[in-house]
Amino acid sequence: MDEITAYCKDNKVIKVFLGKTDIFLEKEGDTEELKKQGIERCENLEELLKKSFIGEDIDFSEYIDLDLLEVTDFEKKVYIETMKIKKGQVKSYKEIGEAIETKGYRAVGNALNKNPIAIIVPCHRVVGSNMTLTGFRGGLDMKKEMLNNEGIKVKKEKVVRWKLKTLQK
Numbered sequence: 598m599d600e601i602t603a604y605c606k607d608n609k610v611i612k613v614f615l616g617k618t619d620i621f622l623e624k625e626g627d628t629e630e631l632k633k634q635g636i637e638r639c640e641n642l643e644e645l646l647k648k649s650f651i652g653e654d655i656d657f658s659e660y661i662d663l664d665l666l667e668v669t670d671f672e673k674k675v676y677i678e679t680m681k682i683k684k685g686q687v688k689s690y691k692e693i694g695e696a697i698e699t700k701g702y703r704a705v706g707n708a709l710n711k712n713p714i715a716i717i718v719p720c721h722r723v724v725g726s727n728m729t730l731t732g733f734r735g736g737l738d739m740k741k742e743m744l745n746n747e748g749i750k751v752k753k754e755k756v757v758r759w760k761l762k763t764l765q766k
Contacts, residue, residue, distance in 0.1 A: 601646045601716075604631070605639035609662040613646060613714045615735040646716050652746035654684045657717045666713055671699075675708040682722040685748045687756055689726045710734065722747075728756040 602614040631637065642660055649655040661680075663673050674697045682688050690709075694702045709720040710732060721743045725731045730751065733740035741751045750758040 601643050601650065603639040603642040603646060604636050605642065605660070606635050606637075606665055607662075608639075608660070609665050610639060610642060610657075610660045610714050610717060611636065611665050613716060615715055615739065649716050650743060650746065652684070652748070661714075661717060668711070668713070669708075671704065672708040672711060675705050676712065676714075676718040679709065679712075679718050679720060679723060682719055684719075687722050687724050687728070687744070687749060689724055689728075690731075691726050693723060706731070716743075724756055730754045730756070 600614075600616050603610055604612040639660070642657075645655050645657065649657075663676060666673075668676070675693060678693050678696045679688075690702045690705045694700060694705045697705075699705070705723075709718075709723055712718050712720045712734075715721070715734065721733055721735075721740045723731075730737050730740055730744075737754060741754070744751055744756065749756055
């Protein structure tokens with residue numbers, strides 16, 4: 598995946614694009630206007646995102662400040678819970694909902710659909726309750742590729758094998 602673009606403010610990520618960035622520039626203005634707002638491309642982060650895309654386990658914590666994102670408190674809760682999903686694991690929208698004490702599983706999906714920092718908030722690791730791949734802004738083929746790169750086997754748009762957490766006593 599060569600087309601990963603990240604924008605940061607004060608070295609904290611505010612937007613990740615998997616593909617074209619023209620939409621962001623059209624909405625927010627040209628790069629000079631973004632610089633006036635303190636928003637710049639994060640090329641070092643882009644390299645880490647590319648490594649993560651191919652399956653490397655990367656710690657993005659130094660780049661995260663959810664308070665800089667234009668998201669609701671509910672979306673923030675969803676993102677925090679989703680960031681707990683480790684590489685090689687998946688959770689369902691229902692499991693995310695239950696963890697944040699809501700039965701609004703569709704709302705969880707809608708929040709992840711709006712995820713401004715894909716890969717960092719690993720929405721590709723969230724699947725339907727029956728383990729089927731569901732919507733992903735980069736497309737289901739990209740979601741499948743990302744899961745495969747993390748050691749998760751997908752067959753006919755359904756997760757068939759993933760790493761289990763080691764239970765600790």
